[in-house]
Amino acid sequence: MSSSVRAAQASYVVLPDTVTDKPTVFSFLVSKFPAIAKSVWQTRILDGKVHWRDGTPITLETAFIPRERVYYYREVEQESIIPFEEKILRQASEFMLVFKPHFLAVNPSGNFVNECLVNRLRIKTGNQEIVAAHRLDRATAGVMLLSLNSATRHDYHELFKSGQTRKTYQAIAPLNSELKAMIAKDTLTLPMAWTVKNRLQKTVPSFLMCISDGEANSHSKIRLIEVHNGYGLFELAPVTGRTHQLRVHMMSLGMPLLNDRLYPELLDKAPDDFAKPLKLMAQRLCFTDPITQECVDVSCDGFNLRDEVRLL
Numbered sequence: 001m002s003s004s005v006r007a008a009q010a011s012y013v014v015l016p017d018t019v020t021d022k023p024t025v026f027s028f029l030v031s032k033f034p035a036i037a038k039s040v041w042q043t044r045i046l047d048g049k050v051h052w053r054d055g056t057p058i059t060l061e062t063a064f065i066p067r068e069r070v071y072y073y074r075e076v077e078q079e080s081i082i083p084f085e086e087k088i089l090r091q092a093s094e095f096m097l098v099f100k101p102h103f104l105a106v107n108p109s110g111n112f113v114n115e116c117l118v119n120r121l122r123i124k125t126g127n128q129e130i131v132a133a134h135r136l137d138r139a140t141a142g143v144m145l146l147s148l149n150s151a152t153r154h155d156y157h158e159l160f161k162s163g164q165t166r167k168t169y170q171a172i173a174p175l176n177s178e179l180k181a182m183i184a185k186d187t188l189t190l191p192m193a194w195t196v197k198n199r200l201q202k203t204v205p206s207f208l209m210c211i212s213d214g215e216a217n218s219h220s221k222i223r224l225i226e227v228h229n230g231y232g233l234f235e236l237a238p239v240t241g242r243t244h245q246l247r248v249h250m251m252s253l254g255m256p257l258l259n260d261r262l263y264p265e266l267l268d269k270a271p272d273d274f275a276k277p278l279k280l281m282a283q284r285l286c287f288t289d290p291i292t293q294e295c296v297d298v299s300c301d302g303f304n305l306r307d308e309v310r311l312l
Helices: 024-031 040-045 115-123 153-161 175-185 245-252
Strands: 002-006 011-014 051-052 069-072 077-078 087-091 095-098 143-145 165-174 192-202 209-212 218-228 233-236 280-288 297-298
Touching: 024 040, 024 069, 069 115, 087 297, 095 115, 095 165, 143 153, 143 165, 153 218, 165 245, 175 218, 192 245, 209 245, 218 245
Parallel strands: 143 280
Antiparallel strands: 002 077, 011 069, 051 069, 087 095, 095 143, 165 233, 165 280, 192 209, 192 218, 218 233, 280 297
């Protein structure tokens, strides 16, 4: 552990044009981030740790300017070191594909300011323009696409926004009673497939998702491909990309993922148990490079859950 850690990578917030009752940037930041004490923002500003896009420092009296970006540096008292390494799987002129290990955040979040994938890669490559093109939960491992050039960044973000990528995940989960009964009767034929479509929405607490009534906004294709001692190895193909979609869809089948601390029951907050990662991995990513029109198909074959399920 190290104490009083400041992020090497600046975060920013866009000042919304809908806000009219905050005359200064300082007053807006205090209102925007209620979990951070007013005195903390005051100290950060006085120490020159809050600035405009061009680096000009913001003072306590600086006026609120709608649509401008305000940059600041997140700080935590202590930051845990994640004892797993990322691996560059493929690098091109405009992007790189990387294996992100379990427990490593993609960007600064929570108690992690520098121990994140983007910051590690910026240090490793010397390229400060590296930005993730999509999301992957801290608990989930697997293939990540990162943009290397701000001039073409939008093209790679658009791949995910417009559904032009194909992602395949691996997962391990305990089998439900129906499947166990089929195994006992020797009637289970693999692979076995499900199509799950339902409506997902935020619940309480707000970082969790639940299934609700209404038109479906989520869609996953799920295949059971191996069984071992009451556990299954699953291949998951998300058609849509809702938060926690695969975890909730597996739970809806009566097979929540192994070592999931959120579903079906939110467990008490605790230090990471590095011996029990969530058994979910983004195994393969396919897309057409928007710049070169080349077909890109990358798997993290050196990292997979097939061997792990056979040991259960």
